[in-house]
Amino acid sequence: MTAGYIQAKNVNLTFTPPNRAPVTALQEFDVAVAEREFVSIVGPSGCGKSTFLNVLLGLVKPDSGEMSIHGKRVAGPGRDRAMVFQEFGLLPWRTVEDNIGLGPELQGIPKKQRRERGRHFIDMVGLSGFEHHFPHELSGGMKQRVGIARALVSDPDVLLMDEPFAALDAQTRDIMQAELLRIWQEAKKTVLFVTHQIEEAVYLSDRVIIMTKRPGRTKSILKIPLARPRGYEMRVTPEFNELKLRIWNELKDEIDSQGGPVRD
Amino acid sequence: MSNRHASNETTAVTRKTFWETNEPLILGVGFIVLVIVLWQIVPSFFTMSKGMKLFFATPTMVFTAIGDLIASGKLWPALRFSSSAFAAGLALAIVAALPLGVLMGRSRLMNELFDPFVTAINATPRLVFLPLIIIWFGIGMTSVIVVVFIGALFPLLINTYEGVKNADRLLINVVRSYGASEWDINRLVVIPNSLPYIISGLRLAIGRAVLGVVVAEFFGGSAKGIGVIMVQASSSFQVDLVFAGLIIFMALSLVLTGIVRAIETRFNRWRPEKAKTF
Known part of the structure; x- marks a missing residue:
């Protein structure tokens, strides 16, 4: 593997839940992502894929391993990365506008400039007119639009997305996937996207990393050679289904005999 | 525009009568007044000894x-x-x-x-x-x-x-x-x-x-x-x-x-x- 824009090498992480045996979440895990590439990680539940995002985000310290973004070592949270969370993670007592302004606020940017910068991203995610709404007044899809705008507003190099559409209903998810592709092309970010939906991974990504069951390691990497921009029609083509089948064949051996919750 | 229209309609539908909006207040205050009135007049129906009056x-x-x-x-x-x-x-x-x-x-x-x-x-x-x-x-x-x-x-x-x-x-x-x-x-x-x-x-x-x-x-x-x-x-x-x-x-x-x-x-x-x- 050549040195990537996002580079993780030999990441090991074991944690010990209270009153339980230690769990090895990641073992010698490697990832390399090119600049402006869209890479998805799929794997059985509990394989450590979400944990890896938290490690890369800087919230969880690995036991060992080297991680860098654009040549800069990752040690703790930084402005070059932002995460879009599965459960949205919006502050319920803040309006859309003030949720989006969180990153700039913590960087000490004055309120007026925060608002101006936020406005651009509110438009980009299609939330104009909802600036002063509170999260409980929004639908799930709209909440995640806020989540995406909040991540983009601090202008990170890398967007980490932890099953961002898993809490949405099927139709909203389809719409949000198309929206994400549009936003990704507009914002020109490098994206590392964790999901356990095979179809989602194929539709969105340039490459898909398939992980083994715990302790999580890279099993194989699949290039998705489908042309961009991709439309919904592409999802019913033979090539698309062929790619889905290949990922499924890789994954199914990793799901334990009790039946892991990999869907699609 | 259509939004404003819709909200006007909603207000019209949900407008409450005077009694509906003020019911808790009227009942609450009314009951206190009733208790005070009773407290005032009930003793006058009884003749009380001087000793009892002392505690009242x-x-x-x-x-x-x-x-x-x-x-x-x-x-x-x-x-x-x-x-x-x-x-x-x-x-x-x-x-x-x-x-x-x-x-x-x-x-x-x-x-x-x-x-x-x-x-x-x-x-x-x-x-x-x-x-x-x-x-x-x-x-x-x-x-x-x-x-x-x-x-x-x-x-x-x-x-x-x-x-x-x-x-x-x-x-x-x-x-x-x-x-x-x-x-x-x-x-x-x-x-x-x-x-x-x-x-x-x-x-x-x-x-x-x-x-x-x-x-x-x-x-x-x-x-x-x-x-x-x-x-x-x-x-x-x-x-x-x-x-x-x-x-x-x-x-x-x-x-x-x-x-x-x-x-x-x-x-x-x-x-x-x-x-x-x-």
Whole structure:
């Protein structure tokens, strides 16, 4: 593997839940992502894929391993990365506008400039007119639009997305996937996207990393050679289904005999 | 445009009649008036011995007594004394309880250090401390403030601690990922998240603080205050004056409840309607 824009090498992480045996979440895990590439990680539940995002985000310290973004070592949270969370993670007592302004606020940017910068991203995610709404007044899809705008507003190099559409209903998810592709092309970010939906991974990504069951390691990497921009029609083509089948064949051996919750 | 039209329609449909909007108020006030009227007229149906009359006061007698208190200039110094002690004790309790509660909720060391102490004092009836407080602080304002402080501190401290411990892990991680310091985490997530707990703690604390004023003034902590007026009136069988003190304490408690309600509404704007339970 050549040195990537996002580079993780030999990441090991074991944690010990209270009153339980230690769990090895990641073992010698490697990832390399090119600049402006869209890479998805799929794997059985509990394989450590979400944990890896938290490690890369800087919230969880690995036991060992080297991680860098654009040549800069990752040690703790930084402005070059932002995460879009599965459960949205919006502050319920803040309006859309003030949720989006969180990153700039913590960087000490004055309120007026925060608002101006936020406005651009509110438009980009299609939330104009909802600036002063509170999260409980929004639908799930709209909440995640806020989540995406909040991540983009601090202008990170890398967007980490932890099953961002898993809490949405099927139709909203389809719409949000198309929206994400549009936003990704507009914002020109490098994206590392964790999901356990095979179809989602194929539709969105340039490459898909398939992980083994715990302790999580890279099993194989699949290039998705489908042309961009991709439309919904592409999802019913033979090539698309062929790619889905290949990922499924890789994954199914990793799901334990009790039946892991990999869907699609 | 179409939006505005729709909202106009909704208002038209949901407009309530005068009775629907004011029903709780009319019923509530009406019942109080009824009780006062009955209290006033029922005694006149019975003939009472002189001895019995001694223990009885009608609403007119009570309000005359309040009027006399005002006219004689006795009310204001007593009221000022009692409410100053209340306000000072409560303010000190808030200032001490909030930071300590946050510390105990965020740091296991702090919690292990303070928890046995807090539990022990909280489990002890506050009245037990009064003799010691009088010896240490003398008869007067300081003793009343200390009694109020001890009473109000614990509900605030315990509720703040509970609220902080129940702070949303996900939200803490979100703000940490944007580079938040421990202070930022408390300011942006932990404290707003525990506000419902803190406000219900405040409601309990106000009750305990009023109780503190009464207890301290009743049991010799002070030579001034509404409570002292009541004790003196009681020992000379001035039932109307005792009732007057009681009514004044009730009125104060009502005002304070109103203030807490207003604070709740202020901090409640972001909550969905069905979750507004506190």
